[in-house]
Amino acid sequence: MALHDNPSRLAPSVIELHGVGKVFRTADHTDRAVLEGVNLTLREGEIVAMLGKSGSGKSTLLRIMAGLVGADRGEVRFRGQKLVGTAEGIAMVFQSFALFPWLTVQQNVELGLEAQGVPKAERARRAEAAxxxxxxxxxxxxxxxxxxxxxxxxxxIARALVTQPDLLLMDEAFSALDVLTGETLRDEMLDLWESGRANIKSILIVSHNIEEAVMMADRIVILSSDPGRVRAEVRVPFARPRNRDSAQVRALIDEVYTLMTSPAALGPRVPAMAAAQQIGYRLPEADIGQMEAILDLLHESPFFGRADLPHLADEAGLTDDELLPACEAMQLLGLATIERGDITSTALGRSYYETEPSERKVVFGKQLLSHVALAAHIRRELEESEDGEVGEETVLREMQAFLKPEEAQRVLTIAIDWGRYGEVYGYSFNSGVFKLPDVEEAGATGKV
Structure with missing residues (x-):
């Protein structure tokens, strides 16, 4: 059997991470860990998939492995040598394609070889082959x-393959594509891997897609969040190509869903919700309309209030990247609970489903103030202010004691949408000012 078909624990290591940590400095000059104590080894002949929710540090870890970002703690060793900066044997494929628009396909593919000092004729030959x-x-x-x-x-991908790297890092490489194109490209990458034509020794795939991880990888690594740590590893024992509809593959997908939605992966949950009682809690990227559509679907046939998450994803026609944040938000707001890869409506969720759309806002707003500290904090600041207004920048500065500026902005944008829907506060996009609903200027925010 080929090495790719049965990666051995005794195969030579390609890259090793020992106690890797990464911190960032907050606005109040304290250090907060993004990654902490990460131990991970990738060996020749294996594809490893890495899963984790927002805040788990997946992309940061990938950039550390690529040598684009340095670790603040611990050590990275590539082919037995300490990794300092980028290495010729490591290549990366980005979600955003990252092509130079003024260069042709040939010129874009040749870039890595040019950086390595490969002669022009050799660059052209190898690029054309790739x-x-x-x-x-x-x-x-x-x-x-x-x-x-x-x-x-x-x-x-050709630009990465042309350098014949020992390690190929893929950061959400298929997520920006439509489903069919992504699946086709994924299958073609697996064909290249199995044939050995690409001459790659190991691949690490960062993904949000659980099924993609199970279909491609020999091993799945799951990160917890805040800070990111390796909390679980799952071996995938099936030969490729894999039948996604087989009972064994579906059972493994269910197992990974369970790990991804367990308390250790997602942080403290209902009823305690300890994490959400900080204004720096990373609110899930969940659209309210999508949440309500999922809740409605959950109460209808064939689920009637309880569903297996992979089955629910199929019925809703959603990717994991869309479904899991929405389900996390439903749990955060007390509308559902998630356990062992299943989602179950709460009594409040049932009541919400049966409530008229115009009255759902009242319930949503009440749950938001009870379970999301950031929303409650904004409302409290508004009530205590003399003019019933609070500037967005004031809130962002407070949040940056917990989050990086870009993450603070992302979370606040979600809180704005949720708060306006629940009529907890208004917000003017023109002035960047929060207002109490009863003093909101007509037309300034455009209530949902």
Whole structure:
């Protein structure tokens, strides 16, 4: 059996992480850990998938492994040597394609070789071979704007493969593509891997897609959040190609869903909700309309209040990246509970489902103030202010004692949407000012 089919624990290591940690300095000059005590080894002949919710530090960890960002604690060793900066044997594929728009396909693919000092004729030969291998023969002279999203990602993959790396890092490489294109490209990558034509020794895939991880990987690593740590590893014992509809594969998908939605992965849950009682809690990226649609679906046939999450995802036509944050938000607000990969409506969830749409806002607002500290904090600040107004920048400064500025802005944007829907407070996008609902200027916020 080929090494790719049965990666051995005794195979040579490609990259090793020992006690890796990363911190950031908050606005009040305290250090907060993004990653802490991460131990991970990737060996020759294995594909490893990494899963984790927002705040688990997946992308930061990937950039540390690529040598793009340094670790603040611990050590990274590539091929037995301490990794300092980038290494020629490591290549990365980005979600955003990261192509230079003014360069042709051929020129984009040659970039890595040029940086390594490969002679021009050799660069051209190897780039052409990589372009052909990834299915873009004939597009060498095209510019990125002339290509579809799937073709642009092929260029990104060819640019990584042309350097013949020992380690290929893929950061959400298929998530920006439509489902069919993503699946096609994923299958073609697996064909290249199994054939050995790409000459890669190991692949690490960062993903939000649980099924993708099970279908591709030999091992799945799950990170917990705040700070990110390796909290579970799951071996995938099935030969490729895998049948996603087989009982064994579906059972493993269920197992990974269970690990991804367990308290250790998602932090403290209802009823305690200790984490959400901090204004720096990372609110899930959940759209209210989507939450309500999922809750409605949960109460209808064939679920009647309780559903297996993979089954619910299929019925709702949602990706894991859409479903899991919405379900986390429903649990956060006391509308549902999640346990062992199943979601169950609470009594309040049933009442919410049966309530008229116009009255749902009242329930939503009440739960928001009870369970989300940031919303309660904004409302309290408004009530205590002389003019019933609070500037967005004031709230952001307070949040940055817990979160990086960009993450604080993301969380506050969610809190704005949720608070306006629940009529807990108003917000003017023109002035960046929160207001109590009863003093909200007509037309300034445009109530939902």
């Amino acid at each position: 372009i052909d291998m990834i299915g873009l023969s004939g597009f060498n002279s095209a510019l990125p704007r002339e290509l579809s999203g799937g073709m642009r990602q092929r260029v990104g």
